[in-house]
Amino acid sequence: MSKIKALLFDLDGTLIDSERFHFDCWNEFLSQYEVTLDFKDWLTNYAGIPLPQNAKTIMSRYKIDEELAGFVERRELITFNGFRTKHIELMPFALDFIQYFYDKGLTLAVVTASPRNDVEAVFEKNGLAKYFSMFVTRTDVTKSKPDPESYNICVEKLGLAKEECIVFEDTLNGVKSAVAAGITTYAIQNNIRAHQKLKIADQLFLNFNHAKNYILSQEIL
Secondary structure, eight states: OOOOOOEOOBBBBTTTTOOHHHHHHHHHHHHTTTOOHHHHHHHTTTTTTTHHHHHHHHHTTTTSSSSSHHHHHHHHHHHHHHHHSSSBBOOHHHHHHHHHHHTTTOOOEEEESSSSSHHHHHEEEEGGGGGEEEEEEEGGGSSOOTSSSHHHHHHHHHHOOOGGGGEEOHHHHHHHHHHHHEEEEEEOOOOOOOGGGGTSSSSSSSSSHHHHHHHHHTOOO
C-alpha cells in the first residue's frame, strides 16, 4: 500500500471553472485600449500563466505604453472584485472528490499562481476553505509556475515527503511545476486537444470522477 497522505490542487481550471472568468476580466480591462482577446487564443497562449507574465506579453503584443506595475495592479483589482461578487462554478466532480478524500482523512492543500487575496476571496465565497489545510499562492513565492518553488514550499510546510503527495493540475505550466518538484502529478483536463502536451504527467484524466475511480481501483491510498 502507498503512503499517500496529502492531495495538492491547482486552483484555476483545476478546482474552479475560472478560465472564462479570467478571459472576460481581461477583455473588460483591455476595452479601454481597444483590444479584444479571442478565447481560443486565450486558452492556447495565456491560460495557466501568471497574470503579471500575461500582462507583459499583452502589453508587448498590442503595444500598450503603460508602466507594468500599475497595469498589473489595475488588472488584478478587476479579478479580485469579480471573485468577491460573482459565482464561479467548481469543475465537474471536484466537490465530491474533495469531500470524499477529506472524509478519508487526507490533507488537502491548494498551490496556485493566483495572488493570496484572490484565493481568499474565492474560498470565502464558495465556502470550501474548511477542507484545505494550506494555501500556497503567488504571494508566497519568488518564482511562479512552471518553477517548482510553490510545490516545494507546500510539501515542506506540510512536513511530508514528496512520495506522500499527489498533485492535480490542468495546464502544462502547472504540470511542469509539479513534475520538476518530483511529485506524482495527475492532469485533469476535459479538453482532449490539450492532452498531447500534458502527457508528461504521471496520469491524465478527463475529470475528477475518472481520477477518483482510478485511485480507488489501483488502491493508491
